[in-house]
Amino acid sequence: MSVTGTKHHTLHSVAVAAPAAVVYGIVADVAKWPQYFGPNVHVEHLEQDASAERIRIWATANGAVKNWVSRRTFDAEGLRVDFRQEVSAPPVASMGGAWVVSPVGDGTSLLELHHDFSAVDDAPEHVEWIKAAVDRNSATELSNIKELAEQHERLDELVFTFDDTVHMKADGRDVFDFLDRADLWPQRLPHVARLDLTEDEPGVQVMAMDTSTADGSVHTTESIRVVFAPDRIVYKQTTVPGLMTAHTGRWTVAPSGDGVDVTSRHTVTLKPSAVEKILGEGKTVADARAYVHRALSTNSTNTLKLARAHAEALRG
Incomplete structure (x- = not known):
């Protein structure tokens, strides 16, 4: 199998009604990409300093979950x-490029996303697959950055994070198994009406779930989870309820005293245009925050309590 071949180049761009420094800040803060960008599921920092970083990214490409290692270098002044992928995922043989932000006028900017890539065996079908993935993901990412940058003054209001923690007098391995085996949740969790899970690659789970909330409504979500045994599972909802534009989260299991502390963390980006449509006339973003927080926290806490009962029973 040959991994070298013709180098292909693409350019995607978008005009943004926001200062260039704001746009650059969004591009540079890769830890928040899963929250900001639809295709991005999770980012792990492998190395990091002021001028460069090595990261592993999990993201969707043409409907499949891929992961790769990239090195990024920063030119804040320019x-x-x-970016350059150090380890690519087939059919990509090599991939690199650059994000370039240019001030255009009074508080506006141009964002360009350059890619260069080669395909495994230089096969035409591989080239077309990569081009389609680059086109789709680039368009989504540029649109997301534009939307975020143009409402950057509201981000503190629209994006929020909260934790729920439950102490369990149990073995952490039993708790982790309960969280990992989400395929069994319809039998174990009353608020889960349906859950379909596939794990084609070990540690990468794709699932669709119907959950009921305290007010009796049922929400259908689709998620991708990355499992880091024995103590952490991160996830990205790829289909979210109407009040949100993004929802990421994680489960962590940490030793504590006579057992473990198990924490569910949620980070949500609200969709302002949907607030009155869903919650009623006169309702505000603050009302939406309270509603979403209550719904997610209730389900998470219920899951944690049932995990505690399950794991503590196993310890005896």
């Missing part, structure tokens, strides 16, 4: 971030 408003540029260069």
Whole structure:
């Protein structure tokens, strides 16, 4: 199998009604990408300093979950971030490029996303697959950045994070198994009406779930989970309820005293245009925050309590 071949180049761009520094800040803060960008599921920092970083990214490409290792270098003065995949996922043989932000006028900017890539065996079908994935993901990412940058003054209001923690007098391995085996949740969790789970690659779970909330409504969500045994599971909802534009989260299991502390963390981005449509006339973003927080926290806490009962019973 040959991994070298013709180098292909693409350019995608978008005009943004926001200062260039704001746009650059969004591009540079890769830890928040799963929250900001639809295709991005999770980012792990492998190395990091002021001028560069090595990261592993999990993201969707043409409907499949891929992961790769990239190195990124920063030019804050030039408003540029260069990237190069160190370990690519087939059919990509090599991939790199740059994000370039240019001030255009009074509080506006142009964001360009450059890619260069080669395909495994230089096969035409591989080239077309990569081009389709680059086109789709680039368009989504640029649109997301534009939307975020243009409402950057509201991000503190629209994006929020909260934790729920339950102490369990149990073995952490039993708790982790309960959280990992989400395929059994319809039998174990009353608020889960349906859950379909596939795990084609060990540690990467794709699932669709119907859950009921305290007010009796049922929400259908689709998620991708990345499992880091024995103490952490991270996830990204790829289909979210109407009040949100993004929802990421994680489960963590940490030793504590006579057992473990198990924490569910949620980070939510609200969709302002949906608030009155869903909650009623006159309702505000603050009302939506309270509603979403209550619904997610209730389900998470119920899951944690049932996990505690299950794991503590196993310890005896």
